[in-house]
Amino acid sequence: MRTVEWDYERKTLRLIDQRLLPGEFKVATYDDYRQVAEAIWAMVVRGAPAIGAAAAFGLALAAQYSPARDLPALRTDLMDAAETLQEARPTAVNLSWALKRVLKVVQDPALQGSGPDSVERLREAVLTEAQRIADEDVAVNQQMARHGAALMGEGETVIHHCNTGALATVDWGTALGVIRMAHEQGKQPHVLVDETRPRLQGARLTAWELDQYGISYEIISDGAAGYFLQSGQTRRVFVGADRVAANGDVANKIGTYMLALAAYDNEVPFYPVVPTSTIDLSLAHGGLIPIEERDPGEVLSLQVEGERAAPSGARARNPAFDVTPHRLVTAIITEKGLVEPPFEANLSRLAGA
Amino acid sequence: MRTVEWDYERKTLRLIDQRLLPGEFKVATYDDYRQVAEAIWAMVVRGAPAIGAAAAFGLALAAQYSPARDLPALRTDLMDAAETLQEARPTAVNLSWALKRVLKVVQDPALQGSGPDSVERLREAVLTEAQRIADEDVAVNQQMARHGAALMGEGETVIHHCNTGALATVDWGTALGVIRMAHEQGKQPHVLVDETRPRLQGARLTAWELDQYGISYEIISDGAAGYFLQSGQTRRVFVGADRVAANGDVANKIGTYMLALAAYDNEVPFYPVVPTSTIDLSLAHGGLIPIEERDPGEVLSLQVEGERAAPSGARARNPAFDVTPHRLVTAIITEKGLVEPPFEANLSRLAGA
Numbered sequence: 001m002r003t004v005e006w007d008y009e010r011k012t013l014r015l016i017d018q019r020l021l022p023g024e025f026k027v028a029t030y031d032d033y034r035q036v037a038e039a040i041w042a043m044v045v046r047g048a049p050a051i052g053a054a055a056a057f058g059l060a061l062a063a064q065y066s067p068a069r070d071l072p073a074l075r076t077d078l079m080d081a082a083e084t085l086q087e088a089r090p091t092a093v094n095l096s097w098a099l100k101r102v103l104k105v106v107q108d109p110a111l112q113g114s115g116p117d118s119v120e121r122l123r124e125a126v127l128t129e130a131q132r133i134a135d136e137d138v139a140v141n142q143q144m145a146r147h148g149a150a151l152m153g154e155g156e157t158v159i160h161h162c163n164t165g166a167l168a169t170v171d172w173g174t175a176l177g178v179i180r181m182a183h184e185q186g187k188q189p190h191v192l193v194d195e196t197r198p199r200l201q202g203a204r205l206t207a208w209e210l211d212q213y214g215i216s217y218e219i220i221s222d223g224a225a226g227y228f229l230q231s232g233q234t235r236r237v238f239v240g241a242d243r244v245a246a247n248g249d250v251a252n253k254i255g256t257y258m259l260a261l262a263a264y265d266n267e268v269p270f271y272p273v274v275p276t277s278t279i280d281l282s283l284a285h286g287g288l289i290p291i292e293e294r295d296p297g298e299v300l301s302l303q304v305e306g307e308r309a310a311p312s313g314a315r316a317r318n319p320a321f322d323v324t325p326h327r328l329v330t331a332i333i334t335e336k337g338l339v340e341p342p343f344e345a346n347l348s349r350l351a352g353a
Numbered sequence: 354m355r356t357v358e359w360d361y362e363r364k365t366l367r368l369i370d371q372r373l374l375p376g377e378f379k380v381a382t383y384d385d386y387r388q389v390a391e392a393i394w395a396m397v398v399r400g401a402p403a404i405g406a407a408a409a410f411g412l413a414l415a416a417q418y419s420p421a422r423d424l425p426a427l428r429t430d431l432m433d434a435a436e437t438l439q440e441a442r443p444t445a446v447n448l449s450w451a452l453k454r455v456l457k458v459v460q461d462p463a464l465q466g467s468g469p470d471s472v473e474r475l476r477e478a479v480l481t482e483a484q485r486i487a488d489e490d491v492a493v494n495q496q497m498a499r500h501g502a503a504l505m506g507e508g509e510t511v512i513h514h515c516n517t518g519a520l521a522t523v524d525w526g527t528a529l530g531v532i533r534m535a536h537e538q539g540k541q542p543h544v545l546v547d548e549t550r551p552r553l554q555g556a557r558l559t560a561w562e563l564d565q566y567g568i569s570y571e572i573i574s575d576g577a578a579g580y581f582l583q584s585g586q587t588r589r590v591f592v593g594a595d596r597v598a599a600n601g602d603v604a605n606k607i608g609t610y611m612l613a614l615a616a617y618d619n620e621v622p623f624y625p626v627v628p629t630s631t632i633d634l635s636l637a638h639g640g641l642i643p644i645e646e647r648d649p650g651e652v653l654s655l656q657v658e659g660e661r662a663a664p665s666g667a668r669a670r671n672p673a674f675d676v677t678p679h680r681l682v683t684a685i686i687t688e689k690g691l692v693e694p695p696f697e698a699n700l701s702r703l704a705g706a
Contacts, residue, residue: 022664192670195652195662197550197574203655203663211664219652219669221550222576223608227644227675230610255576257583261614291580299548299572302556303656309548310556311375311564316572317545322580 001027002171004045004053004134006127011064013057015045018167022208033062033081040088040095043199047168048242048278049137052094055085056130059102063126071111071118078106078126090290091251091321092242093280098133105129134170140275141172143335148178148238148273154187156235159225159263161194162253163205164240164273175238175273176206178333183215191217192228196253198298198318222255226262237263241274248326248343249286250274254319260328269330276334281351286323294318354380355524357398357406357487359480364417366410368398371520375561386415386434393441393448396552400521401595401631402490405447408438409483412455416479424464424471431459431479443643444604444674445595446633451486458482487523493628494525496688501531501591501626507540509588512578512616514547515606516558517593517626528591528626529559531686536568544570545581549606551651551671575608579615590616594627601679601696602639603627607672613681622683629687634704639676647671 005014013030019042020026028044030036036058039045045054062081068074082099089095105111105125112118152158158179162168165176173180182189191210196202203219210217220228228234237259243251250256250272263270283289296316302309310316332339332347339346358367366383372395373379381397383389389411392398398407415434421427435452442448458464458478465471505511511532515521518529526533535542544563549555556572563570573581581587590612596604603609603625616623636642649669655662663669685692685700692699 023660194576195550195655197548197576200655200657200662203653203667207667208664211666217668218649219663219667221607221652221671222574223547223550223611224670224672224675226610226614227607227672228670230675254574254580257579258576258611258615261579261618262611265614296571299574300556301657302548302553303659304553304654306656306659307376309553310572311561313564314556314560314572315570317577317581318574319577319580322577322583 003050003167004170006057013061015039017044018046019044022204033058037085037088048092048094049169049275051092052098053134053137053170055095056098056102056133058085060127060130063123070114074119074122075106089292091292094277097277102126102129137170138172140335141169141177144273144333145177145181147337148333149181149185152182152187157190157233159192159234159237161239161256161259162196163201165209167205174240178238178273180213193217193219194222194225195219197222225259229262229266229268234268237268237270239272241272241278242321243289244274244279245283245286246281246344247285248329250324251286251289251321254322257322257324260324264328270328271330271333273333279347289323292320294320356403356520357523359410366414368392370397371399372397374558384414386411390438390441401445401447402522402628404445405451406487406490406523408448409451409455409486411438413480413483416476423467427472427475428459442645444645447630450630455479455482490523491525493688494522494530497626497686498530498534500690501686502534502538505535505540510543510586512545512587512590514592514609514612515549516554518562520558527593531591531626533566546570546572547575547578548572550575578612582615582619582621587621590621590623592625594625594631595674596642597627597632598636598639599634599697600638601682603677604639604642604674607675610675610677613677617681623681624683624686626686632700642676645673647673
């Protein structure tokens with residue numbers, strides 16, 4: 001199944017519960033958009049493209065189960081639902097991008113009329129747009145994967161941060177999708193998987209996915225990436241992104257900036273793999289991207305042999321993302337091809353294309 | 354008590370078992386140098402200065418419990434014991450530095466004679482030298498601490514990697530010793546504690562020590578250091594070291610290199626705090642420092658809510674140290690004062706001083 005999937009029979013949204021992997025594969029079912037907002041916040045579903053699609057389907061749920069009996073009432077309900085969903089997480093722009101796309105349909109003046117029939121038509125239009133976002137995501141991922149895999153030679157060792165695979169998207173993946181495509185092309189990549197503290201998306205989700213695909217990998221501590229870059233064992237670094245600013249600065253999972261520094265210091269190419277829906281031309285630079293700070297418990301809850309590592313009463317800070325300055329980025333891989341420096345000009349040209 | 358302490362009554366070596374902290378404070382007792390070698394390898398005791406002192410006392414145990422009845426036999430036993438202790442861990446030069454110091458006493462041609470009396474005198478000489486190493490370590494730490502603390506202003510936030518406190522030394526600490534001194538001087542430092550994967554010496558040991566001293570701190574994921582450096586919240590970075598090469602390259606706990614890159618990129622001063630016993634002028638540069646690779650289980654054994662994070666069957670790599678090129682180092686803080694670039698000339702001058 002897809003990571004984010006509409007159940008047409010039951011009119012519910014199904015999400016793979018990523019908090020339980022790799023120990024347990026469980027699918028959670030939602031019929032209330034408020035639960036979807038909560039699921040996004042709690043990271044049942046995570047990954048910029050996946051939360052975009054989940055939020056879009058969240059609006060489809062809001063439409064489906066709204067008690068509204070006419071168009072204006074339904075439109076109001078959907079605006080409210082979009083606000084709730086928007087607030088679930090601040091950094092990934094795909095969330096607001098997807099909501100805006102669906103709201104454009106909601107506000108389409110061509111959709112007129114009164115009574116149950118018009119309400120039903122708007123419900124359907126919202127679901128159709130959400131489904132389109134999901135389907136496009138899969139297609140876009142595979143386009144990016146082909147552009148990225150074309151860069152890779154035989155038997156390359158690459159470093160990958162966080163999870164950017166099928167679980168981070170509707171299906172297939174962004175950065176991990178590139179590696180997957182190279183694998184399908186017989187290039188036999190080997191992946192050094194950053195475990196990605198604090199939530200361990202690398203050790204938990206990326207390792208699990210690579211096992212499914214039969215791709216060779218080894219998990220490393222995030223701090224060890226520098227060693228493997230320095231020792232000449234790594235050919236490329238692939239990461240996803242939660243938001244790319246107009247100048248090419250990249251917000252991504254915490255730790256990405258230090259990884260990019262180490263890649264740059266060793267002249268190893270560093271590639272964010274991002275659908276154009278992740279590019280936010282409204283922000284001039286990365287310093288303007290809102291950075292979510294999450295519960296310190298995510299840092300402190302770590303256990304070794306059943307014992308919590310940190311002393312009781314310990315305090316922690318937990319910024320979930322950081323910003324990699326564009327000067328450290330070799331090229332941004334999008335579905336429309338590679339974007340190289342100067343990023344400001346080339347990203348703006350891409351948006352026009 | 355000290356982290357590494359000789360029990361004169363029972364003629365045993367006592368080590369705080371650092372694998373159990375912060376959950377349990379337990380002191381392990383040794384009367385066999387082979388167990389001490391094992392304890393160093395298993396990281397009952399860790400930290401370059403602490404393992405140096407532990408190895409020296411290991412030789413004192415070997416001398417104490419050797420069945421040798423004359424000097425040549427005892428000298429042979431001690432040479433064998435030194436070899437076993439030397440092999441316990443490869444990266445920290447303090448281990449071989451301490452062993453060499455004790456062996457110099459062992460081989461002192463002035464110590465002559467035959468029979469039990471001469472054997473007893475060598476036993477005493479070995480213990481005296483080990484105790485001198487331990488005592489000097491404490492004094493040297495406090496000298497470094499004063500040099501380092503003099504750099505600090507009021508209320509500075511600093512980043513600290515791994516554990517370099519009393520637990521990493523005989524007592525007091527190197528990098529953490531600097532912070533401790535600043536605290537005692539009323540400068541109210543605030544420490545961002547790198548949790549330091551995979552063995553979490555930061556979250557476990559440094560946080561525990563800071564709690565004891567009443568110093569303000571917050572634990573962060575190693576990958577988050579870049580964020581706090583970038584955001585201008587951090588004034589300095591202090592780390593220890595396991596070996597410093599003649600050109601100033603610094604081998605230290607894995608993750609240090611990426612931290613140094615992030616400090617450098619944000620013009621935040623980066624200071625290794627190292628006793629001169631950690632400086633190895635016999636190695637021209639850091640590429641010649643042997644880097645220990647430890648059991649992948651240290652990376653894979655991590656648990657969250659009682660469940661192992663990585664999939665079963667997952668593989669990992671676990672280099673325990675990395676090398677920070679001297680170009681990223683602001684100054685090396687030693688007991689003889691600050692060593693600034695050019696490091697090659699200034700370290701060699703220091704050795705002569």
